[in-house]
Amino acid sequence: MILTVTLNAALDVTYRVDELHPHATHRVREVSARPGGKGVNVAAVLTALDEPVVATGLVGGPTGEQIRAGLAAAEIPEAFVPIAADSRRTLVVADGTDATGFWEPGPPVTEAEWDAFVNRFRGLAQVARAVVLSGSLPTGLPDDAYARLLAITAEAAVPSIVDAEGAVLAAALPAKPTVVKPNAAELASVRGGAAPRSPAEVLAAAHAVRDAGAGAVVCSRGADGLIASTPDGAYRAVPPEVVAGNPTGAGDAVVAALARGLANGVAWQAVLADAVALSAAAVAAPVAGAVDGTRYDRLRRSVQVESMVLPETLAD
16 A cells, blocks of 8 residues: 655645636635645545545644544545644635645644654555655754654555655655655755756756755646656656646645655656646646546557756756
8 A cells, every 4th residue: 555644634625716817806606625744645645546545644622622533534544643733724715727835834743643644644655655754844843854754664664655845845855755745846946046947957956865865856846847867867757738727636636646656666758658647637636635537548548758867057
């Protein structure tokens, strides 16, 4: 099974409106609420693909109870560790073309609660085929929390994926995750400076992050697809069409495809093509963690993956 970790789980609330106008009153056409947080979204996508998965992390309070009830209703196996404080909520306002998000801060976590989770994680990692560490950290956890979990995955010889940003991602790199999945802004949050824009700049930034400890770096670029620096080479994967909708869970769909590829030993070019198609299918779905299966089946046959070479002027 694939193990997903969401230390800052949330109840994702989505409002659907005809058009979004700042500083105006809106009539909401549809409201949905479902378990969320990056790792939970990854688990939901994997469940939709019939891939065995277990979701774990930290949840607490009435909101935590709603999260666990939602996972049960969606038939997503979970092994969350309870905490005393109430879990957070997130709000996404989607207008059919794009989405605007509002993220609440995470709950405080005590040292005893964190130790209990680490013990739970150690046991789960022993039976996992791949581990996904996704999203922000709740209050009270150190920036190197993922690094501590990565040390456990290394002991268990399990491949790992980290999807984080800033100090949390930087602290994870020395622990040598198998794959990291930043976007361009998150690459900049680790390296400093402006976000890379051109494909060559993104590839150079990805190479630098690999030099800092990551085994492979897959950078998500929205409608422009993915750029990857891997042990087997550098690649660019581009979707065959632009998909409008709710992009909130697109990156999580990429991570789901990467985790499935790692767990099953799939070649990098095939993994990247699958990730682009699954990401576009997630944009076409109404809420994060869902995918449009029909669109996914159509797109994955036509994603283009090409090799890239880092220009000598950027190699240093």
